[in-house]
Amino acid sequence: MTAALSGVLGLFLAAAPAVQAQEVKTVPSVDLKRYVGKWYEIAKFPNTFQKQCISGTTAEYRARDDGDIDVVNRCTTGKGADEAQGLAKVVAGSNNAKLQVRFAPAWLSWFPMVWGDYWIMELDPNYTLVTVGTPSRDYLWILSRTPTISPEQYENAVNNATKQGFDTSRLVKTVQAPE
Numbered sequence: 371m372t373a374a375l376s377g378v379l380g381l382f383l384a385a386a387p388a389v390q391a392q393e394v395k396t397v398p399s400v401d402l403k404r405y406v407g408k409w410y411e412i413a414k415f416p417n418t419f420q421k422q423c424i425s426g427t428t429a430e431y432r433a434r435d436d437g438d439i440d441v442v443n444r445c446t447t448g449k450g451a452d453e454a455q456g457l458a459k460v461v462a463g464s465n466n467a468k469l470q471v472r473f474a475p476a477w478l479s480w481f482p483m484v485w486g487d488y489w490i491m492e493l494d495p496n497y498t499l500v501t502v503g504t505p506s507r508d509y510l511w512i513l514s515r516t517p518t519i520s521p522e523q524y525e526n527a528v529n530n531a532t533k534q535g536f537d538t539s540r541l542v543k544t545v546q547a548p549e
Contacts (some may be wrong), residue, residue, distance in 0.1 A: 528541065
């Protein structure tokens with residue numbers, strides 16, 4: 371390897387961890403009363419728990435009297451419809467911008483591994499478009515109150531996630547189900 375190529379590779383490798391070392395930033399606060407409701411998945415990082423979903427993925431959040439949030443995720447699969455029910459809890463001190471979500475049975479809730487991070491990284495002032503990720507940068511979703519968004523909105527959401535160190539080349543747009 372030439373010295374120049376080695377130097378360039380060294381600079382690249384030195385720069386890459388710097389982005390990853392930076393903590394994923396969330397919005398300053400979230401008004402959960404405005405956040406609850408139905409969201410349409412616009413794009414996501416492929417993951418094992420959604421691999422059966424082929425179109426029309428939605429997430430619906432409902433406030434509970436105890437301060438937690440019921441979560442119902444739905445999608446169309448090759449065999450029809452699929453639904454997963456879960457629970458979200460606000461992370462203390464996060465101003466509602468960081469949640470922990472579980473889809474495992476309630477009797478397993480004591481086990482830390484059943485809870486997943488759900489960090490609200492970008493949220494427009496009208497609560498119509500949100501980007502959600504994890505501090506590990508392994509998961510990313512772009513959600514909207516409507517089944518489609520403008521190309522500009524999508525590009526802005528992708529650019530914001532890229533600035534936070536997410537490999538947005540992994541994003542896959544969600545096929546919307548006919549209404």
